Amino acid sequence: MPQSKSRKIAILGYRSVGKSSLTIQFVEGQFVDSYDPTIENTFTKLITVNGQEYHLQLVDTAGQDEYSIFPQTYSIDINGYILVYSVTSIKSFEVIKVIHGKLLDMVGKNKESGLSSLFRVISYEEGKALAESWNAAFLESSAKENQTAVDVFRRIILEAEKIDGAASQGKSSCSVM
Incomplete structure (x- = not known):
């Protein structure tokens, strides 16, 4: 097997949307x-992923809102961003739009970029659109139901690898998911 690659991924989103739950489900296989x-x-x-071993460093961030100031550390050596919102919160969906805009401002505009008892207010189609x-790539996940938690992190690696390939050809970028 080839030598393992290191990748640093930041998980961003509004407060209480499941950033930590998604991360812990992926890392430890349990729902908190x-x-x-x-x-x-x-x-x-x-x-x-695809026969390549990756050492992931996952930065589980504090909840952001439309007024949050992004620390510079969120742009240094980050290979990809996972933007998390709750399908039961319009506010969280609106906030990721603001976060995305701040990311573009921070890292550069030329870069590529458990529904059980709750009522869904954001459709799959709205998130995908x-x-x-x-x-950006789109996956809907539920940390509570362990739906696609691993797939989210596998996908960000694949997206970062696509961009890494472009970077080795003289282009520089990161991935937003």
Whole structure:
């Protein structure tokens, strides 16, 4: 097997949308049902995608809002961003649009970029359309139901690898998902 590659991924979104739950589900394989506001946590995990081993460093960030100022550390050595919103919160959906705009301002505009008892207010199609408007990958996930949590992180690796290939040809960019 080739030598493992390191990738750093930042998980961003409004407060209490499941950023930590998604990350912990991926890293530890369990759903944490309690809410404990995150300041910032870093998780690591080894994962193999298409025969290549990756050492992931996942930066689980504090919840952002439309007034948050992004620390410079969110743009240094980050290979990809996962933007998380709750399908039960229009506010969280609106906030990721603001976050996306701030990311573009920060990293450069030329870069590529559990529904059980809750009532869905953002359709799959709305989420997909927003991602398409950003030319970003889209996956809907539920950390609670363990739906596609691993797929989200596999996909960001694949997107970062596509961009890494472009970077080796003289282009520089990161991935937003």
